[in-house]
Amino acid sequence: MRITQGCFSFLPDLSDEQISAQVEYCLRNEWAIGIEFTQDPHPRNTYWEMWGNPMFDLRDAKGVMVELAECRTAYPECYIRLNAFDSTRGFETVRMSFIVHRPAFEPTLHVIRQDVRGRTANVTLELQR
Template identity: 30%
Template sequence: MAVQAYRSTKKYETFSYLPQMTPDQVRRQIAYAIAQGWNPAVEHTAKGTPAKVSFWHMWKLPMFGEQSIDVVLAEIEACHREFPDQMVRFVAYDNYAQSQGIAFVVYR
């Protein structure tokens, strides 16, 4: 099978080249981030913003030490309700590496 070019809209983060994640897949990614000891956070930005100059606004503060997947999902949903016309992404910060451990758009 030949490799095909991916034709779609703008790309944001690594998972944007894959089909939209199901709720269960989102839940498993959040569970993985929490299991790594990373601190979850939620961000949002206007749709159509060029990827190279996009500024993501933080939704509240990072959820330092949060262990509940349901709490994180509730914050993602609350952000989406507040900004229904914007993209919402999940981010997990790795304190040890002082970087993002994972980031992906939940609502495009």
């Protein structure tokens, strides 16, 4: 199963050239770039680990790509995503987020549905490795 989260999630994985083009777009809009990684891609897991600090003063996509390569080397069996932060309103807002690296084997999310009273259903997601 392929985990689908963020922009471009239903497209094939982006190449490094395509990732770099998206970073350039973000930098042209003066958005800061942050890199995050996790082994738990559950949809409710919004707290991924940060790779360094967000790159607020960066003006060239090459710097992001160097950091991304280092993160991929350090955490090859993790999901890695880029976040673009917009601070034009005085606080950081995520404008774009997309997965840029996946582990060789992706876990499966298993949906458990329990019908209870009337038309009510309880739904639980379990991560199966």
